[in-house]
Amino acid sequence: MDIQVLPKKLFLKLLGVVLVLLVLNIISILFNVHYIQPQIEDLQQVFGFNYIKFLVDLFDFNLEKNVPTFFSALLLILCSFFLFLIGKSERVIHRKYVPWYGLSAVFLFLSIDEMTSIHELLISTTKAQLNVSGLFFFAWVIPYGIALLVLMVVYYKFIVGLPKRTVRLFVFSGIVFITGALIIEMPEGWVAENYGFYSPLFYILYTCEEFLEMLGLIIFIYALTSYKSFSLKIS
Template sequence: MKFQVRNTKVLRNLFIGIILLILGNLFAIYLLFNTAGMESKVTRLLVKLFSVNLEANLPTYFSALVLLGDAILLAFIAYGCKALGEKFWHWLGLSAIFVFISLDEMIQIHEQFRAPMEALFNTSGLLYFAWFIPYVAVVIILGIAYFKFMMRLPKRILKLFILAGVLFVSGAVGMEMLGGMHAEVHGEETITYALMFTFEEFLEMSGAAVFFYALISYIEMKFKSIQFNFGSEQV
């Protein structure tokens, strides 16, 4: 039995979901800064449900599921490469990494590094939110370890991987640094900071979505005879 997953349609639907969540978050920000005392239960519920700066809500579940979907596709590629007698450990390693990132998105593991990193390095300015310091170190190590692997990818897939990585890291690290610098001076209860963390989450979700699209495209390209037929939409 075969079924088709049209990769361009999947990407479009993912971005529709992202845009809807961002609009919901902007509405939550409006309520947060324009509802005196947050007295209404409905208002508090909407903020809790849609704010991308809170845990265990719709944006969190969406991001975690997309990242978990990336992990599943990576495991699928690893299995396919193993079946073809090719090297598969790099794909399996990436799958494990994305399982961790998905879990981190859900339960905020990285926040546990903030206090010890701030105490260790006495951080301020761009490094005010110091949790990402060990994460950046890991990313650099992985970049070196995976360089040759990346260079062997088809050019189109490599470009999509790079685009996804730039989007995700720009949000998770770049905007986090700028947000930290702002928060140190003005605090975290400002409309500017709210807009900054909104853009941060938009970049992260976009990176995960583009990577999902890239993986489906690679599966379509490499495993044409596999039982699950991933087909491109004709445009």
């Protein structure tokens, strides 16, 4: 059975999932702020408290190894998968294919990072070396920011050589994703350091951060599936 990948339909379905996760995250935050945190010592004695907290944490954008994290990793894997397929098809017709494989490897690494939080391991090391705080409280943004700049320089000619519509979509998706993943992460770190991880502004910032990351990824998936038609065979 052949399944034709329809870019607009796929985009709308993924966007629907992102919006549902956004609503569930907001509900999780409100439940945490108004029910769990003010009464946490008393609630720990209530039967089923751990189960209730587990359900709340399951959709919190700021926590690891939950539904939003899994979905973000899935989006990154989809990006890697479509990039690999494009590279494979470009190779068949003797066009540049190595850059597509390279981007596929980058997104595969990011998906692994999303699930295992590799970037978190860089925080203490980077802080120790550079003695940073404030906007660089989450110090992993420094090495990842440098890596991003290198990637942009390496891929500049390749990207601008693509069809104009694809270039616009790539750039737009990149701006949305980077705004969430790096730019918002910096004031978020400052707020966490100065006002704590339970301040209202911190909740707002990490919600915007994760939402923009997922939105950027589904725009990128739309760009990839619009650039090349895909038909997936299922036996």
